[in-house]
Amino acid sequence: MERQQIATLVEQYGNAVYGFCLRLAGTRAAADDLYQQTFLKAVELAHKINPAQNPKGFLLALAAKIWQNCYVKESRRKRIAPCEPFPLEDTYELHDSSNLQQSLEEQEERQVLRGEVDRLKPAFRIPIVLYYTSQLSISQIATILHLPKGTVKSRLFKARSILKQRLEKSGYAK
Numbered sequence: 001m002e003r004q005q006i007a008t009l010v011e012q013y014g015n016a017v018y019g020f021c022l023r024l025a026g027t028r029a030a031a032d033d034l035y036q037q038t039f040l041k042a043v044e045l046a047h048k049i050n051p052a053q054n055p056k057g058f059l060l061a062l063a064a065k066i067w068q069n070c071y072v073k074e075s076r077r078k079r080i081a082p083c084e085p086f087p088l089e090d091t092y093e094l095h096d097s098s099n100l101q102q103s104l105e106e107q108e109e110r111q112v113l114r115g116e117v118d119r120l121k122p123a124f125r126i127p128i129v130l131y132y133t134s135q136l137s138i139s140q141i142a143t144i145l146h147l148p149k150g151t152v153k154s155r156l157f158k159a160r161s162i163l164k165q166r167l168e169k170s171g172y173a174k
Contacts, residue, residue: 005046005049005051006039006042006043006046009042009049009055009059010039012055012056013055013056013059014035016056016060016134017035017038017039017056017059017060017063018031018035019133019134020060020063020064020129020130020133020134021034021035021038021063021067023117023129023133024063024064024067024125024126024129025067026118034063034066034067034070035063037066038059038062038063038066039059041062041066042058042059042062045062054140054143057136057140057143057144060130060134060136060144061143061144061145064126064130064144064145068122068126071122109172112167112170112172113163113167116163116166116167116170117129117163119166120159120162120163123155124155124158124159124162125159126145127141127145127152127155127156127159128156128159128160128163130144130145131156138152138153138156
């Protein structure tokens with residue numbers, strides 16, 4: 001695979017990969033780093049990318065693996081020398097002043113859901129993000145994570161159950 005083909009992959013799948021990186025990393029700065037590392041690794045592994053065999057899945061798998069490695073390193077560091085992040089103020093986008101209340105409620109619900117998804121263990125969070133955010137099939141997720149389809153299905157089920165319990169506990173029962 002040549003540089004031009006890598007550039008084509010960036011054009012075709014860059015937004016999907018960046019969205020996935022953002023959901024995994026949580027912040028724009030960390031997502032930017034993860035995105036960059038993913039495509040640097042893709043250039044390094046260009047000989048393994050087959051355009052006919054789901055290159056998007058290959059790129060998402062790279063991003064997941066790189067994030068997982070960073071997550072393990074960061075977890076070790078936190079155990080050795082824990083530190084607390086500086087809390088940032090919440091921002092709200094206002095779309096229409098007539099629907100201000102509804103807009104704020106919807107944003108709050110999305111924020112709560114994102115927070116609960118972020119609190120999931122990586123084994124549950126990654127399949128949920130891949131399934132709902134990146135809109136990949138169970139078989140594609142299984143290929144990306146190198147897991148059997150049944151394991152992906154059970155992790156999705158378990159993640160949904162955990163999210164449902166947590167949201168009901170928070171008062172978001174539907």
